[in-house]
Amino acid sequence: MELSRASTVNVYNTRGRALVRVTITQVAVHAGVSVASASRALNGQIASAKTVAKVQQAAEELGYVADATAQSLKLGRTNQLAYAVADIGNPVYVEMMTAIERVVSASGYRLVLSSTGTSSSSVDVVRDLGRGYVDGMILSPLRVTDELLSALAKTPTPVVVLGRLPDSATLDTVRADSITAMRLLVDHLVEEGRGDVVFVNGPSDTTPGALRRDGFAAAVAAHPAISARSVGADDFTIAAGYAAALRVLQEHPRPDAIVAANDLIGIGSIQAATDLGLTVPGDIAITGVDNTELAGVIRPGLTSVDLGAEERGRVAAELLLARIEEPNRPAHTVTVAPSLVVRGSSRARTQGPAVSPPSHRTEASDLNDERAAR
Amino acid sequence: MELSRASTVNVYNTRGRALVRVTITQVAVHAGVSVASASRALNGQIASAKTVAKVQQAAEELGYVADATAQSLKLGRTNQLAYAVADIGNPVYVEMMTAIERVVSASGYRLVLSSTGTSSSSVDVVRDLGRGYVDGMILSPLRVTDELLSALAKTPTPVVVLGRLPDSATLDTVRADSITAMRLLVDHLVEEGRGDVVFVNGPSDTTPGALRRDGFAAAVAAHPAISARSVGADDFTIAAGYAAALRVLQEHPRPDAIVAANDLIGIGSIQAATDLGLTVPGDIAITGVDNTELAGVIRPGLTSVDLGAEERGRVAAELLLARIEEPNRPAHTVTVAPSLVVRGSSRARTQGPAVSPPSHRTEASDLNDERAAR
DNA sequence: ATGAAAGCGCTAACAA
DNA sequence: TTGTTAGCGCTTTCAT
Numbered sequence: 001m002e003l004s005r006a007s008t009v010n011v012y013n014t015r016g017r018a019l020v021r022v023t024i025t026q027v028a029v030h031a032g033v034s035v036a037s038a039s040r041a042l043n044g045q046i047a048s049a050k051t052v053a054k055v056q057q058a059a060e061e062l063g064y065v066a067d068a069t070a071q072s073l074k075l076g077r078t079n080q081l082a083y084a085v086a087d088i089g090n091p092v093y094v095e096m097m098t099a100i101e102r103v104v105s106a107s108g109y110r111l112v113l114s115s116t117g118t119s120s121s122s123v124d125v126v127r128d129l130g131r132g133y134v135d136g137m138i139l140s141p142l143r144v145t146d147e148l149l150s151a152l153a154k155t156p157t158p159v160v161v162l163g164r165l166p167d168s169a170t171l172d173t174v175r176a177d178s179i180t181a182m183r184l185l186v187d188h189l190v191e192e193g194r195g196d197v198v199f200v201n202g203p204s205d206t207t208p209g210a211l212r213r214d215g216f217a218a219a220v221a222a223h224p225a226i227s228a229r230s231v232g233a234d235d236f237t238i239a240a241g242y243a244a245a246l247r248v249l250q251e252h253p254r255p256d257a258i259v260a261a262n263d264l265i266g267i268g269s270i271q272a273a274t275d276l277g278l279t280v281p282g283d284i285a286i287t288g289v290d291n292t293e294l295a296g297v298i299r300p301g302l303t304s305v306d307l308g309a310e311e312r313g314r315v316a317a318e319l320l321l322a323r324i325e326e327p328n329r330p331a332h333t334v335t336v337a338p339s340l341v342v343r344g345s346s347r348a349r350t351q352g353p354a355v356s357p358p359s360h361r362t363e364a365s366d367l368n369d370e371r372a373a374r
Numbered sequence: 375m376e377l378s379r380a381s382t383v384n385v386y387n388t389r390g391r392a393l394v395r396v397t398i399t400q401v402a403v404h405a406g407v408s409v410a411s412a413s414r415a416l417n418g419q420i421a422s423a424k425t426v427a428k429v430q431q432a433a434e435e436l437g438y439v440a441d442a443t444a445q446s447l448k449l450g451r452t453n454q455l456a457y458a459v460a461d462i463g464n465p466v467y468v469e470m471m472t473a474i475e476r477v478v479s480a481s482g483y484r485l486v487l488s489s490t491g492t493s494s495s496s497v498d499v500v501r502d503l504g505r506g507y508v509d510g511m512i513l514s515p516l517r518v519t520d521e522l523l524s525a526l527a528k529t530p531t532p533v534v535v536l537g538r539l540p541d542s543a544t545l546d547t548v549r550a551d552s553i554t555a556m557r558l559l560v561d562h563l564v565e566e567g568r569g570d571v572v573f574v575n576g577p578s579d580t581t582p583g584a585l586r587r588d589g590f591a592a593a594v595a596a597h598p599a600i601s602a603r604s605v606g607a608d609d610f611t612i613a614a615g616y617a618a619a620l621r622v623l624q625e626h627p628r629p630d631a632i633v634a635a636n637d638l639i640g641i642g643s644i645q646a647a648t649d650l651g652l653t654v655p656g657d658i659a660i661t662g663v664d665n666t667e668l669a670g671v672i673r674p675g676l677t678s679v680d681l682g683a684e685e686r687g688r689v690a691a692e693l694l695l696a697r698i699e700e701p702n703r704p705a706h707t708v709t710v711a712p713s714l715v716v717r718g719s720s721r722a723r724t725q726g727p728a729v730s731p732p733s734h735r736t737e738a739s740d741l742n743d744e745r746a747a748r
Numbered sequence: 749a750t751g752a753a754a755g756c757g758c759t760a761a762c763a764a
Numbered sequence: 765t766t767g768t769t770a771g772c773g774c775t776t777t778c779a780t
Contacts, residue, residue: 008551008709021506021530023757034767039759048765063528068505069446070757073772078443080507082486089468097462101489110502113462113487115475128484131442132395132773133454154437156395238671267671274673297612297641299648335382397773408751413775422749444773447756506757 022062031058042066072132081320082137084114084125090236090264091292092309093140096162099313100138107321109135116141123151130155136320138162142206158323160316163207170331172319176307178208181338182215183222184305185259185287188340190223192348194257194285197228200244200269201261202236209236212261212289227255233265241268249276249284256284257346263288263295266302270345285346301343308336396436405432416440446506455694456511458488458499464610464638465666466683467514470536473687474512481695483509490515497525504529510694512536516580532697534690537581544705546693550681552582555712556589557596558679559633559661562714564597566722568631568659571602574618574643575635576610583610586635586663601629607639615642623650623658630658631720637662637669640676644719659720675717682710 028038031054041047041055058064072078081104085093101111114129114137116122122141126148129137136158141148149169152159160172189197199216202209213230220228233244241264248255249272258273260266266288273280280286280300288295291306315334323329402412405428415421415429432438446452455478459467475485488503488511490496496515500522503511510532515522523543526533534546563571573590576583587604594602607618615638622629623646632647634640640662647654654660654674662669665680689708697703 008711010707010709021757024759025757035757036759036768037766040766043759045760046765051765065501065505067447067757068507069443069452070506070772071759072443073441073447073756073774074758074760076772088462088471088487089465091463094463097489111489112456113489115471115485115487127439131439132444133442238667242671271671271673293612297616297645299645333384335384337382395773398775399773409774410752410776411750414750417775419776420749425749441773444756445775447758447772448774448776450756 021067022064024064024066027055027058027062027064030062031055077135078133079109080112080134081109081317082112082114082129082134083140084116084122084129084137085140086116086122086142087236088113088115090262091294092262092290092307095292095309096140096313096316099310100317103314103317104321123147126151126155126159130157132157136160136324138316138320142208144207158320158327160320160323162312162316164211172316172323172331173333174312174316174319175333175335176312177335177338178211178215178307179218180215181289181305181307182212182259183219184338184340185289185303186216186219186223186228188303188342189257189259189285189287189346190226192285192346195226196253196255197226197257197259198248198255199228199230199259199261200241200248200265201230201232202240202265203234204232206236209261216259233261233268236262236264238264238268238271241265242272243268245269245272246276249273249278254284258284258286260286260288263290263292263302263304266304266345267294267298270298270300270302280345281347287346291341295341295343300345303343303346304341306339306341308338311336395441396438398438398440401429401432401436401438404436405429451509452507453483454486454508455483455691456486456488456503456508457514458490458496458503458511459514460490460496460516461610462487462489464636465668466636466664466681469666469683470514470687470690473684474691477688477691478695497521500525500529500533504531506531510534510698512690512694516582518581532694532701534694534697536686536690538585546690546697546705547707548686548690548693549707549709550686551709551712552585552589552681553592554589555663555679555681556586556633557593558712558714559663559677560590560593560597560602562677562716563631563633563659563661563720564600566659566720569600570627570629571600571631571633572622572629573602573604573633573635574615574622574639575604575606576614576639577608578606580610583635590633607635607642610636610638612638612642612645615639616646617642619643619646620650623647623652628658632658632660634660634662637664637666637676637678640678640719641668641672644672644674644676654719655721661720665715669715669717674719677717677720678715680713680715682712685710 024038025035028035031038033051033055037047037051038055041052083097083100087093097113104111114125116125138160140162144165152171162174164175165171165173201213204210204213220226231244231248233240241260245258245268258269260269266286269286270280273284278284288302288304291304295302295304319332398412399409402409405412407425407429411421411425412429415426457471457474461467478485488499490499512534514536518539526545536548538549539545539547575587578584578587594600605618605622607614615634619632619642632643634643640660643660644654647658652658662676662678665678669676669678693706
């Protein structure tokens with residue numbers, strides 16, 4: 001094992017730790033009953049009070065905990081569900097995870113998070129989770145390939161997909177409505193008097209990238225008077241958004257609005273504009289997508305369209321629980337409606353610095369900003 | 375199942391999905407061999423080429439995947455490790471997770487993330503993971519209680535703790551050096567001519583909160599000439615930091631420096647100062663802890679002390695792998711040295727807006743800013 | 749090289 | 765109410 005030269009390492013004697021696993025057989029022997037009685041006593045099945053007492057004391061004394069793999073093998077379920085997501089660095093996925101966790105833990109499941117991004121592909125993750133580690137999984141794939149669809153079709157484990165799938169795939173799915181979302185943003189900018197809009201996308205070979213690009217194209221088509229085009233950032237991150245926006249803002253003529261494909265790109269765009277000495281929204285209006293907490297925290301506040309991450313997570317979890325309960329039920333596709341949240345970054349006039357807490361859409365202080373959509 | 379009124383729901387017919395799990399027995403029958411031969415063929419044990427071919431084809435045709443729980447029960451290991459963390463919304467934990475994942479996946483383990491924050495306590499998580507779901511775990515507890523120490527002592531699963539433990543606990547541990555970290559920050563601020571410093575802590579009943587508070591107190595004790603005090607934010611978040619800083623900055627006399635207990639509180643403090651019409655660093659210098667990506671992204675850049683999250687994660691993973699391999703080895707405590715990263719938020723004079731990409735400490739553009747520590 | 753059989757730790761059906 | 769026993773799916777001796 002290599003350790004950094006900068007580190008200090010101390011070594012202590014290991015106390016005698018109980019690295020051995022105590023089994024139910026040992027508990028039964030210790031309590032003077034059969035393993036069946038021990039199992040029943042431990043699981044609240046019918047057993048005499050005397051037996052229960054003896055077994056519980058024996059279990060306590062020996063530090064018994066039931067082995068999860070043996071229990072799972074016998075019972076055919078693990079009481080574990082997985083949320084598999086590519087990019088846990090994006091706050092919107094953390095928000096979804098929190099919503100999912102709330103629902104599944106209320107139903108007695110533990111949620112484990114599988115990060116598909118780093119070393120393994122989503123296909124590997126689906127295959128692996130399909131081996132019985134979990135009773136069901138919620139998948140947020142960044143790219144939907146034929147290989148992934150085939151893995152999804154083959155896995156015996158119930159799956160719910162967050163994101164768009166081809167119509168041919170009849171799986172439970174929860175989707176955002178990118179078309180409406182982009183229309184809300186473009187309509188808003190046009191209302192605010194912007195006429196030269198650039199869409200700063202993430203990678204367009206990802207599902208969200210393709211959908212938001214198409215949504216933007218459809219939205220601007222409804223406004224023949226404005227000028228619009230798209231560029232791509234390398235990633236859905238602040239740094240990539242910064243780099244892409246820097247290029248866009250140094251062109252001539254400079255656009256008067258940037259529609260970023262997500263909040264991170266939008267925040268990078270605000271920083272780029274500020275570093276170029278431009279004012280937001282005076283010189284340039286900037287909007288994001290996802291309405292993450294950061295959008296309310298940055299100055300100026302980032303106008304963003306809320307894709308309902310919390311609701312999508314919650315619904316996905318509910319669909320998964322329903323499918324586990326009834327494996328052959330028809331597949332559902334749920335589309336969650338977006339809503340626009342207008343903040344300072346896209347208004348026609350700048351407001352003076354006001355003392356108000358950074359707000360998120362769930363906070364009352366934000367309600368003034370919010371506009372209903374659809 | 376309840377669905378939001380705003381949502382659209384479509385229902386399709388379910389294609390006949392293979393919800394049944396195919397076992398190795400079925401593969402063996404299909405291939406015309408015994409289960410033992412099938413197992414050997416599948417696992418690369420000695421078997422004739424003919425047998426291997428037959429078995430592999432049968433497995434392919436039937437879509438066989440070995441059941442994880444049965445395999446785990448038989449082999450006594452799961453090939454899974456867990457990272458249990460309270461607050462996955464904090465980017466520093468994501469950074470650690472990424473480092474951990476890199477190490478463990480190189481050794482053939484899958485990493486699962488257990489979020490201890492939301493519904494269950496860390497004690498529950500330790501107990502649950504100790505049931506055999508995983509071969510080992512890395513724990514980042516926010517609070518170290520006697521109950522947690524007792525659960526840690528009892529679990530048969532190898533554990534590495536990220537954070538400080540009482541000296542009586544002889545477990546593998548990886549720690550940051552809060553004392554040195556806070557000293558680096560305070561020394562830097564004094565050098566820059568600041569003389570009235572407020573420490574905006576997170577909850578001081580957490581381990582990081584207590585350590586950073588003590589570190590700050592020790593650091594200011596070395597500078598009798600400056601005035602210093604501490605206040606507490608409700609949480610290690612941007613919003614809580616904003617609220618706490620707002621209070622501090624409205625007092626008279628106003629301090630000329632804020633030392634925030636982490637970057638999120640520091641960013642909230644910058645926003646609060648800006649919203650009050652103060653300039654950073656002109657009117658007030660602000661520093662953070664953790665050197666997360668956000669510190670390089672915000673304007674002005676947030677001076678921060680890097681606690682070595684990447685290294686701590688990597689070392690923790692290495693310690694865990696070493697312990698799994700050799701369960702009775704002596705316990706190691708590794709302390710990772712901090713380093714100061716100076717950015718615009720704490721300099722004596724403000725620099726004009728410069729066009730440079732948002733930088734993180736790993737990027738070359740940041741090297742100019744960085745000062746070696748220790 | 750292959751097959752029969754034991755057994756990982758647990759729960760549940762059946763008998764007593 | 766309790767104990768005996770089968771068996772979840774897999775790997776691995778042990779014979780052959």
